[in-house]
Amino acid sequence: MRFARTAAAAAAFTVLLVPAAAHTAAAAPHSRTAGQTVTVPVRDALAELPVRQEDRTGYERSKFKHWIDADHDGCNTRAEVLKAEAVVAPVQGARCTLTEGEWYSPYDDRYIAGPRGLDIDHLVPLAEAWDSGAYAWTAAVREAYANDLGDDRALIAVSAASNRSKADQDPTTWLPPAAGYRCTYVTDWVADKTRWGLTIDTAEHDALADQLSHCPNSPITVTLAR
Numbered sequence: 001m002r003f004a005r006t007a008a009a010a011a012a013f014t015v016l017l018v019p020a021a022a023h024t025a026a027a028a029p030h031s032r033t034a035g036q037t038v039t040v041p042v043r044d045a046l047a048e049l050p051v052r053q054e055d056r057t058g059y060e061r062s063k064f065k066h067w068i069d070a071d072h073d074g075c076n077t078r079a080e081v082l083k084a085e086a087v088v089a090p091v092q093g094a095r096c097t098l099t100e101g102e103w104y105s106p107y108d109d110r111y112i113a114g115p116r117g118l119d120i121d122h123l124v125p126l127a128e129a130w131d132s133g134a135y136a137w138t139a140a141v142r143e144a145y146a147n148d149l150g151d152d153r154a155l156i157a158v159s160a161a162s163n164r165s166k167a168d169q170d171p172t173t174w175l176p177p178a179a180g181y182r183c184t185y186v187t188d189w190v191a192d193k194t195r196w197g198l199t200i201d202t203a204e205h206d207a208l209a210d211q212l213s214h215c216p217n218s219p220i221t222v223t224l225a226r
Contacts, residue, residue, distance in 0.1 A: 001141065032224055037222045038194075042187045043212055045194050047069040049096060052199040054131035063139070064126045064146035077155070078120045085108040085157045090115060107162035107185075108179040119163035121156050121184075122146065124192045127168035132198035151195055153188040171209040183215035 029048045040048070045056055068077040075083065075096035082090065082098055086177060090101030098115050105112055110120055122129070148154035161186070166174050171189060175182050178201060186208050193200065 034224050034226045036219060037223045039219050040194075041217045042190050042220050043209075043217050045190050045220055045222075046093045046200075046205070046208055046212060049190070049193055050199045051202055051203070052132075054199075054201045055135070055176055056127060056131050058135060059127055059130040061126055063130070063142055064134075064226070065139070065143040065205075066146035067120075068143065068147050070147060070149065077149060079225045080149055081120050081155050082115050082118065083159055084094055084152070087111070088160075103157050103160040105157070105162060105223060106177040107158045107166070107178060109180070112159055117160055118157050119160045120165065121158050121163045123154055123156060123188055124196075124198065125166075125168040125170075128170050129196070129198060132193065132200065133196075134198070137148065137226075144225065145196060148225070150225065151192070153191050154195070170204050170207070172203045184212060186211040187215065187220060191222050195225050196222070197224070199200050 015066075049217050067078045069076045075092075079096045079098060082101075082103070083092070085103060086101045087104050088100075088102035090098040092098055100114060103115075103118055104110070105118070107121075124132075126134075129142075129145060134145060136147070146156075162177065166176075171186055174184050190208060190212075192198075
């Protein structure tokens with residue numbers, strides 16, 4: 001089960017975007033601008049992603065600053081995601097220390113008691129984002145990407161075991177062990193890459209297309225971050 005992020009956290013993120021444009025169902029990719037909301041069938045969205053060779057030259061995880069407290073409420077991005085996605089609310093202590101609570105990890109179809117067994121996964125890993133265009137971003141844009149509370153597909157609380165199994169792999173070499181979640185996963189992957197204007201490589205495109213051929217061609221609604 002997914003939950004919308006807190007309004008305050010989402011509002012804090014929007015300062016990094018231009019004012020939202022009117023909703024459009026089918027704006028051409030070249031005419032889209034940051035802050036615009038678009039709705040496109042997922043297979044069409046995949047076809048619109050630029051296909052380019054990836055390059056990890058110069059990547060360092062430290063170039064994506066996280067976790068930050070964007071809305072200055074004492075809770076950093078990790079804590080905001082944990083609070084938003086809990087199926088049983090955790091107890092919040094001093095300095096936003098979270099204890100107890102329960103979460104559902106869709107990657108491996110498990111319920112997990114307490115936050116210690118959880119990681120916050122960047123759906124499109126930081127290294128993959130770098131390979132796909134983030135190498136050319138400013139530090140501020142990379143920070144915004146690494147702490148994206150403006151779209152609840154970008155960051156997800158999952159079991160530490162599943163997240164570490166995934167590491168920085170794309171759908172060419174890793175899909176969630178829970179087969180029933182794979183359509184959601186690849187659909188969200190396309191949405192996240194669309195939101196941030198990232199590219200895909202040929203093998204990634206083919207893996208996504210293959211998976212999506214077995215999934216509903218559901219429309220994705222995305223507010224463009226850049």
